[in-house]
Structure formats: structure tokens, C-alpha cells
Amino acid sequence: MPKVYLAGPEVFLPNAREVGAAKQAICAAAGLQGFFPLDNEIGDLGGPEAAWRIYDGNVAMMRAADLLIANLTPFRGPSADAGTAFEVGFMRALGKPVFAYANVALSYPERVRGWLGGALVPHAAATEDHHGLAIEDFGLKDNLMLEGAALSGAFLVEEVPAERLYSDLAAFARCVALAAGG
């Protein structure tokens, strides 16, 4: 049974284990075994020692996995969660396919302009942010390194209600179907 590492910021949800179990059930129904980051056991550790234990556990799960399904829904800004982006890079360096989804369908420039807000944006076609840094615009949804990685699998987007931004699994399920069929 192919093994899938399940990356995404849903690990920060109050009901993260429930969402992880739901993802694993969708995987199992498609003949895939899902590894969820919270499968790590950190015991009574706290502070950096807990962090290093989680890091080592996630790295071991990624090395054992055959492919990645990454939740690249924008997280605290217009781009994907940095930890998930790390994991996309990790898996691509090992030559493992990356299937990605985002529960927001906007283009990257639209995401940045929305994040900057009306007060900060000189006009709707702004090409720089408030620091004067260019807004990447290659007709993609997120940073080109993430989208380039997903050429090895898929990059699916879906608009979902705000309250399900991090928990909606429709696009995830589409990734699973593609991954299982490939």
C-alpha cells in the first residue's frame, strides 16, 4: 500500500487529530496509507526539545513515504504555511511526487493585494508590496517553487466557506483520487 505524507497547517486546528483521522480515512478508502504529523509522540517534552522530536519524526515519516499531499491553503499571509513549504521541498529533493491543494482559488497577485488591504495598495494593479518588493506574477496561485514542485503531481484549488478554510477536504479528496490513480 503506497504511503502518503499528509502536510498542512490543519495540525494547528483545535480538532487537528480529527481532521488528520478524516484524511487518513479518505486515503485508506483509496488504497493509500496516510502519515499525519501528529502521529508523532512527544511525551512530556516541552520547548525546543519537543520541537526537535517533532522535526525528527516528520523527517522520518517523509523518508518512509512514497508521495506527498500538501495543503497549501494560504496561512497567515498570502502564501502556504512555511513548514508545509519546507516539506514540499524535502519530498521533491527525494524525487517523490507532490500533490498540492489550496482552499482559495485566487491568483498570487490577488492574494497579496487582498492581504495588503485597501489602505496599503495604491491601486488594484499594484505590482509591488508596501516594502517595495515585487509581487510575483507568473499566472500562478503561489510561489513558483511550490507550483513547480507540484508539476510532479497536481495543484488543485477550490473556494470554500471561510469557516472551513483549513478543514475542508474536497480538494484534498481530489488529490487522493489522482494520487491513487497514478
Add this chain to the structure above:
Amino acid sequence: MPKVYLAGPEVFLPNAREVGAAKQAICAAAGLQGFFPLDNEIGDLGGPEAAWRIYDGNVAMMRAADLLIANLTPFRGPSADAGTAFEVGFMRALGKPVFAYANVALSYPERVRGWLGGALVPHAAATEDHHGLAIEDFGLKDNLMLEGAALSGAFLVEEVPAERLYSDLAAFARCVALAAGG
């Protein structure tokens, strides 16, 4: 001469090539050869085709490099640039050392609370964001996967004036000294 891949959101600065050249000069003075992402030539390509050319070029430079120096200064949110985070993961999967720096010295919870802004934060010790997602607090500066990766090299922080947030090279130079001495 050891080869260093130079990752960071300074590629989006108006004077990105100048900053890249300054980084390469600091590397050269320490006996390191610096690869800068804008060393890629994309010719007349535009849109996704340009993006894939840059992706392939960056991947090739990372595979040719011996180590990474990553600018993890918060970018459009409380965490590092997603493309740079991707590159940290890519290099760690290949077992190459990661030296990282951030031109902000706040802890991750402090960064998130600052980013949320006064209006959105119920109190100064908030442990969840406005979506109800937990604010990771392991006594680190950024996502634990990035900091865990930097155990292979270093994670240095420095407070710099706002106008030099993405261009100040003091912490970068300290990374170069450590990388060259290791």
C-alpha cells in the same frame, strides 16, 4: 571552493541583482562561491513557462551547491518566504547544511501577535490566531521545521532598521563566516 546557494526574498527587491552581487562578494572574500537565484536566465519567456525555467534553474543550482544560506526574514506574514522554506527543505533532504538568518529578532508568537495587530488579538498572550489555529510556541523564532533544519548549521537573528529589512547583510555575513569556518 565550496558552493553556497543563496536563498531569500531579496530576489523581489528592485535592486535584487545588486544585493545578490553583494552577497556573492561576501562569499568570495570568505572562500565560498555563491549561487544567486537571479543567475538564472529566462530570456523572453513569460508566465508559467518563465516560472518553470526559474524552478529548474534553482533546483539545478541547489543540487550543485554544497550548502545553503537562507534569508528567513519574515515575508508577507510572520514566517519566512514560502519559496525559501521550500529550498531549506530541499537542501536538508539532500543532507546539505543549512545556515539561516532573520533580520527580525522576535519570537514566533511575538511575530504572529504583531502581524495580527491589536484589533484582532484578544490579549497579549493569545495562543490562537483569528482562525482559531494554535500559535506554535516552542521558544523558537519561526516554524519548527525551519529551525530544526538549521540545527545542521546555524540560525542567527538580528534587528535591523525597517528600511533595510530585506537588504541588510550583517547577519548574512555572520552566516558566511560560520559556513566558511565549518
